Amino acid sequence: MVGHGVPLIWLVARASGLVAFGLLTLSVWLGLAMSTRLLGPRRQKALFGWHRTLVWTALWTVVLHAVAVLLDPVLHFGLPALLVPGLAPWKPVGVAAGVVGGWLTLALAASFRAKRWMGHRAWRLLHYASFGAFVLFLGHALTVGTDLKGLSGPVLVALSAGPVLWLSLARILLPRTAPRTAAATA
Amino acid sequence: MRRVWAAVAATWALLAIVAVLAWSHPPLQSPPSGAAQVVVVKGKGGKAVLLPSALATHTTTHSSPPPGG
Numbered sequence: 526m527v528g529h530g531v532p533l534i535w536l537v538a539r540a541s542g543l544v545a546f547g548l549l550t551l552s553v554w555l556g557l558a559m560s561t562r563l564l565g566p567r568r569q570k571a572l573f574g575w576h577r578t579l580v581w582t583a584l585w586t587v588v589l590h591a592v593a594v595l596l597d598p599v600l601h602f603g604l605p606a607l608l609v610p611g612l613a614p615w616k617p618v619g620v621a622a623g624v625v626g627g628w629l630t631l632a633l634a635a636s637f638r639a640k641r642w643m644g645h646r647a648w649r650l651l652h653y654a655s656f657g658a659f660v661l662f663l664g665h666a667l668t669v670g671t672d673l674k675g676l677s678g679p680v681l682v683a684l685s686a687g688p689v690l691w692l693s694l695a696r697i698l699l700p701r702t703a704p705r706t707a708a709a710t711a
Numbered sequence: 712m713r714r715v716w717a718a719v720a721a722t723w724a725l726l727a728i729v730a731v732l733a734w735s736h737p738p739l740q741s742p743p744s745g746a747a748q749v750v751v752v753k754g755k756g757g758k759a760v761l762l763p764s765a766l767a768t769h770t771t772t773h774s775s776p777p778p779g780g
Binding site: 531536537540541544575581582585586 | 714718725726733
């Protein structure tokens with residue numbers, strides 16, 4: 526127990542969920558920024574390394590979140606409820622969004638290591654699932670998260686999804702390759 | 712090295728949020744000491760009677776438990 530009699534494991538569960546969402550949001554921002562080449566073509570390799578590291582760190586934080594929820598004495602979540610979508614005894618739809626998002630994150634993190642084996646095209650197609658994972662985690666946070674009631678929910682949506690929307694539009698509308706210089710084309 | 716930095720930053724963020732959540736959690740509400748408090752007791756004929764709590768220290772009625780407690 527800490528503070529005013531709140532179990533520490535419950536605080537860890539909430540904090541790890543928020544940190545995991547923050548890390549995944551950063552990873553999505555970075556991935557989109559790389560895709561649009563807004564941060565310049567020279568740093569792509571270093572940015573890709575950070576992108577990969579952020580996904581793996583987020584995945585471990587998701588695992589910590591799940592373990593903390595499992596150990597919480599009030600929620601009574603069993604291991605099947607945390608692994609299989611829809612089995613949760615409390616808010617099954619919202620929890621299922623988090624479970625599916627977690628599995629998608631595992632697939633995305635693993636795909637970095639399997640890129641050579643699966644090929645660039647398949648890896649890229651699988652990477653579109655990161656949008657789905659982001660939306661699922663956002664829905665999970667808004668429906669299940671106890672710290673996002675009231676104004677903090679819309680603030681989280683604006684801060685996290687706003688840049689994702691803006692970068693996605695930039696990704697679609699901007700040309701993929703940098704325009705050639707006049708000297709090169711002449 | 713990048714992984715170490717990410718792990719350290721995530722751990723610090725986690726600890727900071729735990730601290731904020733623990734600090735910001737509202738305590739169970741107890742009536743302010745200066746406020747007037749009353750106890751409801753059943754008087755003659757089953758009528759409810761309000762007594763100042765200072766005068767009702769020896770009554771056997773139970774006050775309602777705090778929310779969640």
